[in-house]
Amino acid sequence: MSQSFEVNIGNNTCSKWVLRVVNFLLGLTGLGFFVIAAMAMSSGLPILESWPLAILLLGMIFVIVGTLGVFSGSRGCSVLALTYFCCLLIATVCMFVACIYVLLNREKAESTLKYQLEQDWPTFNASLPTKVIKVANCTTLDDPCWKAVKSYADDFRMIALGALSGFVLVQILLLVSICKIIGASNTANAVGLLMDTVAILLGATMLIIGLFAIPDEAAGVQLLFRVTGLALIGLATVFGAYCSKIYDSCCCSCNYQWAIATILYALMAIGVLALGIFVLTKGDTILNLVLSHMSSLCDASCLTALKYSSQEAIIGLNPACATSNMTNATANLNANVTCTTKPLECYDRAVKACDVQSAAEASFLISCDEKLDEAGWFLVLSFFFLILQVLSKYYKWAKEDEVLVNSSFALSRQSHDNP
Numbered sequence: 552m553s554q555s556f557e558v559n560i561g562n563n564t565c566s567k568w569v570l571r572v573v574n575f576l577l578g579l580t581g582l583g584f585f586v587i588a589a590m591a592m593s594s595g596l597p598i599l600e601s602w603p604l605a606i607l608l609l610g611m612i613f614v615i616v617g618t619l620g621v622f623s624g625s626r627g628c629s630v631l632a633l634t635y636f637c638c639l640l641i642a643t644v645c646m647f648v649a650c651i652y653v654l655l656n657r658e659k660a661e662s663t664l665k666y667q668l669e670q671d672w673p674t675f676n677a678s679l680p681t682k683v684i685k686v687a688n689c690t691t692l693d694d695p696c697w698k699a700v701k702s703y704a705d706d707f708r709m710i711a712l713g714a715l716s717g718f719v720l721v722q723i724l725l726l727v728s729i730c731k732i733i734g735a736s737n738t739a740n741a742v743g744l745l746m747d748t749v750a751i752l753l754g755a756t757m758l759i760i761g762l763f764a765i766p767d768e769a770a771g772v773q774l775l776f777r778v779t780g781l782a783l784i785g786l787a788t789v790f791g792a793y794c795s796k797i798y799d800s801c802c803c804s805c806n807y808q809w810a811i812a813t814i815l816y817a818l819m820a821i822g823v824l825a826l827g828i829f830v831l832t833k834g835d836t837i838l839n840l841v842l843s844h845m846s847s848l849c850d851a852s853c854l855t856a857l858k859y860s861s862q863e864a865i866i867g868l869n870p871a872c873a874t875s876n877m878t879n880a881t882a883n884l885n886a887n888v889t890c891t892t893k894p895l896e897c898y899d900r901a902v903k904a905c906d907v908q909s910a911a912e913a914s915f916l917i918s919c920d921e922k923l924d925e926a927g928w929f930l931v932l933s934f935f936f937l938i939l940q941v942l943s944k945y946y947k948w949a950k951e952d953e954v955l956v957n958s959s960f961a962l963s964r965q966s967h968d969n970p
Contacts (some may be wrong), residue, residue: 566728567624573725574620581613612642620725624732636729636738637745643722644939646715648932653712657705659924662895664704665697666917669868669902736950742943746936747791754783786815790944809948813941820937827930834923838894841919849915857911865902865910872905894920 588606616638622628623635653660730738761776790812830837841848849857865872894916901910 566731569728570620570624570725570732573721574617574623576617577613577620577721578617581610581615581617584610584613612638616642620729623729629733632729632733633737633741636726636733636741639722639725639729640742640745640939643719643726644935645932646719646722648928648935650712650715650719651931652928653708653715656924656928657708660708661701661704662893662917663921664701666895666898668700669864669898735946739943739946739950742939743791743947746940746943747787749936750783750787750791750940754780754787756780757783782819786812786819790815809944813944813948816937816941816944820934820941823930823937824934827927827934830923830927830930834920834927837923838916838919841916845912845915853915854911857914858907861901861910861914862907865905865907868902869905872902 584606588604588610616635619631619635619638623632625631733741757776758780761773761780790808894913898910898913898917901907901913
């Protein structure tokens with residue numbers, strides 16, 4: 552069963568019109584995101600510094616996917632239909648994981664928000680929405696003001712969750728429509744080829760990072776990156792779409808190839824999910840390791856830079872902490888285990904005590920915690936892409952079995968008819 556794409560755009564009129572109308576609306580939505588991004592850029596809110604780029608990227612995805620989708624159902628546009636399917640599949644998986652992130656990551660998002668506010672509170676306070684100021688008279692980031700800001704952020708989070716959920720449902724409708732047009736076999740082939748290509752690129756990247764970017768002190772992490780990179784490249788080539796014709800010409804069947812690939816990708820998906828869950832739920836264990844290797848992870852120059860930024864933030868949050876009142880506590884945070892579970896609380900205590908040393912170390916822990924969160928959710932996203940690959944390989948496995956059974960049945964019937 553070779554890897555081939557023979558897409559014949561049929562007369563599925565309903566699916567074609569669904570693609571045209573819905574994708575036209577998606578393209579208009581993408582243009583609307585451009586306007587929202589421009590408004591966010593002109594708002595001057597420090598907390599929105601990274602949002603315009605994300606909104607702009609989302610708008611570009613909508614415009615590209617919408618434009619491709621409008622023409623993907625036309626006759627003679629088989630390549631465009633397959634390209635549209637691949638783009639839509641990636642966008643759907645990413646938005647689905649984004650929905651899960653917004654739904655389950657509330658506490659972590661609030662901690663990140665509060666820490667970002669504390670880094671430049673005077674500037675942000677000058678740009679706060681009027682209704683937040685009226686509710687809490689926000690001159691300092693005390694509890695009433697933080698509760699008002701958090702409530703305002705929660706409202707925005709629910710709006711974002713509703714919008715993302717709606718987009719995911721629309722994209723699922725579009726996926727069903729385009730799959731009806733290109734057919735199940737071409738869908739499996741497209742998914743397999745796309746995921747194999749991604750696996751090769753990701754594997755090569757991880758291998759390069761493991762060979763050249765990670766220091767020798769982290770030998771375990773080096774080995775993990777190297778082995779994972781080689782495994783991804785091996786799966787995508789030896790058991791991937793690129794060698795189907797070799798298998799067909801060699802042994803006239805890819806059945807064992809697809810069976811082995813299905814099992815190996817399933818095992819990898821389980822391992823990636825387990826690692827992602829560990830990173831997201833056991834961050835305190837990892838932060839304990841960070842604390843025990845604090846001197847090697849953040850040298851004197853790194854700590855000095857953190858102290859300088861922490862000093863400015865402390866003065867902005869606690870005006871009583873004049874430069875002369877700053878202290879470098881002799882007892883640092885390495886002795887306080889609770890700081891590995893809630894480093895933001897340690898940072899707040901350090902601000903109140905005008906303790907630059909502890910604030911700097913807590914700031915480093917918060918940064919590590921944010922990176923762990925990003926890594927965990929990246930692993931969750933990788934799990935869903937691996938599941939797509941598992942389904943693709945399993946479809947080919949089952950299809951190959953069906954071909955073999957039909958061939959055996961035909962041969963037995965021919966021998967019975969012609970003894």
